Amino acid sequence: MTNGMQSHKKEVDEVQTDPEEFNSQSSETDDESSPPTRETSRRKERPPNRRPPASRQATARTGSFRDDVSRSKTQGSQPPGGFSLAGSTAFWGAPPQYGPYVHPEYHSYNPQYGNSEPGKPVWSLAQPLPHVVRDGMRYGALPEDRKEEEREEGRAHPPPAAEEPPTGIPQTEESQQHGEAPPDDSFFNIWGKFRSWAKEPFAEWLGTTVAITLGLCAGLAHYTSEGQAGTYTSQCAAWGFAFMIGIYMAGGVSGAHLNPAITISLSVWRGFPARKCSLYVLAQVLGAITAGGLAYAIYHDAIVELSVKSQVPQAQTTAADALLTGPKSFVAPATAFFNEFLGSAILVGIILALGDDANAPPGAGMQAFIIGIVITVLLLALGYNTGGCFNAPRDFGPRLAVLMAGWGGQVFTENSVWWVWGPWVADIFGGLFGAMVYDLAIFTGGESPINYPPRRRKRALLIKEKNLRDKLHIGRHKIKDIEKAVEENQDE
CATH class of the missing domain: 1.20.1080.10 (Glycerol uptake facilitator protein.)
Structure with a gap:
């Protein structure tokens, strides 16, 4: 039993992961005039690895691309019909970090796979909650803040919150380099578009x-x-x-x-x-x-x-x-x-x-x-x-x-x-x-x-108080300078 397991492990370690590398080694072996050995015959009989490069395997959730560095760790390709409810096996299955097997031509026939609103956070109960930047964390995020800043000279104007979405996550490096964007017209039918x-x-x-x-x-x-x-x-x-x-x-x-x-x-x-x-x-x-x-x-x-x-x-x-x-x-x-x-x-x-x-x-x-x-x-x-x-x-x-x-x-x-x-x-x-x-x-x-910053919270409350006083015509001149009032409240 021990010898059998060792020989099986040896076979697993000898599996080639890069198709080009495998083909090149196979051609070199064919050109050699030396008689075939047990090692070379076993290498010839094994079908070539059809697994796509790791950089082209997109994850189903984020659409990000994996690194080519990890290709050498792959232990084999997924065989046809290898959809096991028990997960991947020791030989044929891909390691957990690679995700499911994806055929090289799958994305061309299913362009929506992995491209479902990439980069958008999901507040899911099945995973850790995302960390986003909210308006209350920024200075000058409220419309009232920007109106007040326009009246003040010499103050830097922060960009509107609409120009920097709080839930935005940058695209992957590879998609930014190639200028790729998720296709919006690659649906199979009208229902697919409505469902998306x-x-x-x-x-x-x-x-x-x-x-x-x-x-x-x-x-x-x-x-x-x-x-x-x-x-x-x-x-x-x-x-x-x-x-x-x-x-x-x-x-x-x-x-x-x-x-x-x-x-x-x-x-x-x-x-x-x-x-x-x-x-x-x-x-x-x-x-x-x-x-x-x-x-x-x-x-x-x-x-x-x-x-x-x-x-x-x-x-x-x-x-x-x-x-x-x-x-x-x-x-x-x-x-x-x-x-x-x-x-x-x-x-x-x-x-x-x-x-x-x-x-x-x-x-x-x-x-x-x-x-x-x-x-x-x-x-x-x-x-x-x-x-x-x-x-x-x-x-x-x-x-x-x-x-x-x-x-x-x-x-x-x-x-x-x-x-x-x-x-x-x-x-x-x-x-x-x-x-x-x-x-x-x-x-x-x-x-x-x-956990909002104290200055931001106090400033927002003062702005709301000032707007309410203006609408009710009660003490309209009590709060003249917002920033000065914030400083006074902080000193208190």
Whole structure:
């Protein structure tokens, strides 16, 4: 066995990685008049390596090009049909740093591969969060700042924020040298172009649909079977791993927020573009509605059977506990509110911690798995009082679906309109609070408003105060010189 492994390792080390180098060596061997040896015959029999140079293998996410220096480390080419779910093998598979095998002609037939908005950051829950430069980190970023500077002589005028996008990342060196730009007209059909334009909302919708559908079905299986299919613990685990699956599905495209509290918190505290928030939330709500309809349709027969056995309307069966959230009859409204508030605060705080590369981020691809565990723990610890929503569309989507199924309008009025002040108000403000606490205690990045420069923060507040006084005609001349007022406040 030992000799066999050594000989196999020797063969692996002898594989040539550069096609030109291999061909040149082969031709030199053919020209020699010496008799063929075992080494040369083995080299002739092996098919030439068809792996493209490493510099032409673009990564799927960033479109960057790899170095030619690492070509000598390649252990072989990917054989046809080598799409293993277990990853690359010791001989045929490419090492992890090379990524998947890419055929030399693949890019000519699929020009959009790897060129999907190159250089744009993704606020993804499946990887560390990007570090961007926000307006609050710059001096003179606000329009009011530039107007004030135009009145002052001798002051340098910083460039407008629009000329230096805060989320811009330079192109790769090779693309800059050749002046390459991602093609915008190389789509296979009209749908491909539309999908590329709306890929982020589509990804959020699909990820939310899959995650909430799996979670709702797990709950319905438990409640409609009257405890025969699963337990409360398994239901909590199903919800956690359902969102893990949703993150893995859409994390590389939209970031897979799957929750308005996460989207809004990332916008306020990490620079996620605010203009995308409404589109993301709309996609999440539509995904939750789709999930509610799918789950109800799949378990409709079971719900009807449970209603007949219990001799109560469907809305009064235990199936409602699986589809909808709400405080128990003995839970006070304040307790229910802060139960959701605390759960969302912990959830968003942990997500920011996992995305903080200056803290202790998990290994590659582990963020989604850990978030699934976190959601499971939150439901086990805080899910009893209110059903553990921590995600507004998770409650709103199924609630709208059962309303259309004929459960009655009381589903939107019960518990003093719980669906508004619980899943929406408590969860969103809880997420913002959790992010603020994490930034106050741990985060050191400049993109958080907590870490804005004091002079910039004071100057922005003074400008807003001056504009408000001008509009209300109250104390209009109290703040004459912005810079002087900033200096006075700093001295205080």
